[in-house]
Amino acid sequence: MIEKDFVTEGLKRTKIDEFLESELDRAGYGGMDVQVTPLGTMVIVRAERPGMVIGRGGKTVRAITQTLKNEFELDNPQVEVKQVDVPELNPRIMASKIANMLQRGMHFRRVAYSNIRRIMGAGAQGVEITISGKIRGSRSAVAKFVEGYIKKCGEPATKYVQEGFSTVRLKPGVLGVYVRIMPPEAVLPDKVEIIAPQIEETIEEVEEVVDESESVEVSEEIESLDDTEELEDLEDLEEISEDIEEVAEDSEEVEEVEVAEESDSDDSEKSEDSDKE
Numbered sequence: 001m002i003e004k005d006f007v008t009e010g011l012k013r014t015k016i017d018e019f020l021e022s023e024l025d026r027a028g029y030g031g032m033d034v035q036v037t038p039l040g041t042m043v044i045v046r047a048e049r050p051g052m053v054i055g056r057g058g059k060t061v062r063a064i065t066q067t068l069k070n071e072f073e074l075d076n077p078q079v080e081v082k083q084v085d086v087p088e089l090n091p092r093i094m095a096s097k098i099a100n101m102l103q104r105g106m107h108f109r110r111v112a113y114s115n116i117r118r119i120m121g122a123g124a125q126g127v128e129i130t131i132s133g134k135i136r137g138s139r140s141a142v143a144k145f146v147e148g149y150i151k152k153c154g155e156p157a158t159k160y161v162q163e164g165f166s167t168v169r170l171k172p173g174v175l176g177v178y179v180r181i182m183p184p185e186a187v188l189p190d191k192v193e194i195i196a197p198q199i200e201e202t203i204e205e206v207e208e209v210v211d212e213s214e215s216v217e218v219s220e221e222i223e224s225l226d227d228t229e230e231l232e233d234l235e236d237l238e239e240i241s242e243d244i245e246e247v248a249e250d251s252e253e254v255e256e257v258e259v260a261e262e263s264d265s266d267d268s269e270k271s272e273d274s275d276k277e
Contacts, residue, residue, distance in 0.1 A: 016072055020045060021092075023064065027052035030090040040076025043068060048093055050081045088122035091164030091179040098129065098177045099168040108135050108175075112145040119147075119181060126150030126182040133175035140173075150182045160186035 013034055021029050028048025035042040047053045054061050061079050068077040087093045094115055101111045112129045119127045126148030135141055151157040164179045 012072060016043070016068065019067070019072075020064070024053055025096065028084070028087060028093050029096070030084045030087070030093045040078055041068075041074040042078050042080060043074075044080045044082060046082050046084050046090070048084050048087045048090075050083045053081045086122050088118050089124055089162075089181060089183055091162045091181045092166070093164070094119060094181070095164040095166035095177045095179040098131075098179070099166040099175075102131075102168045102170070102175060102177070108143060109145075112143070116145055116147045123184040124148065124181050125184055125186060128180040130178040130180075131175060132178070134170075134172035135175065138172070148182065150180060151188070156186070156188055160188070 016034065017032055020032055024045070024047060027050075030046040030048060032046065033044040035044065045053060052060070055063075061081070065077050065079050068074045068079070084090050084093065098111055098115055101115075102108060108131050112131060116127055116129060127146070128150050129145045130142065132142040133140055135143060151161055160182060162181050162183060164181075166177045168175045168177065
């Protein structure tokens, strides 16, 4: 049955995860992924301190690879170690740190609030820390600490919210630490972004329109001025031509008068000559 194969594969992955968590607790184990390839099975281990996962000369990695091959019957297992960039945003690492702090005898409220500040300081949208067990006395109790915005149900709760769990054994009994973190890159479907009106751009557009209208008006005025200057030039030319014509007429009249005077003088000279004779 296909369902039985899925269940068997899920149980195997869970056992591998528990084995790696117990072996790499001091290295800051942050989870693992199993990818089946044609060349073999790739096991990607995320840790806060990859050097402790690799070991001196790769001794720890080789031991883990041999265990995965013999006990869990993985086909040609290959272990790849990746460092966790921001440990404060990994719920498994934070749950393990809270458990270690409780193991050293610190008060659970102080531990919870200090880790909440660290997680929110790393940029998380929300965090929820739950500590259950005999935290106050002989009777079991649950203390829940919440900060920020975190989804509780629906698809966003299963898609975006990351969870981590750890246990710690104390004298009164066993305490369970449950951490849920909403990462900063999660974009919820009900998020509405209100865009402010772009006043500066509208002002610039209005100024451009005003500048264009002013330039058009100035060009029209220049054209009108050019037209008026042309008209004035034509009028000046006409006036000059009229002046020239008047001067020409005056010069012609003067020449006619001079010619008439010369003819009169000739006639008078001729009359005087005739009288002398």
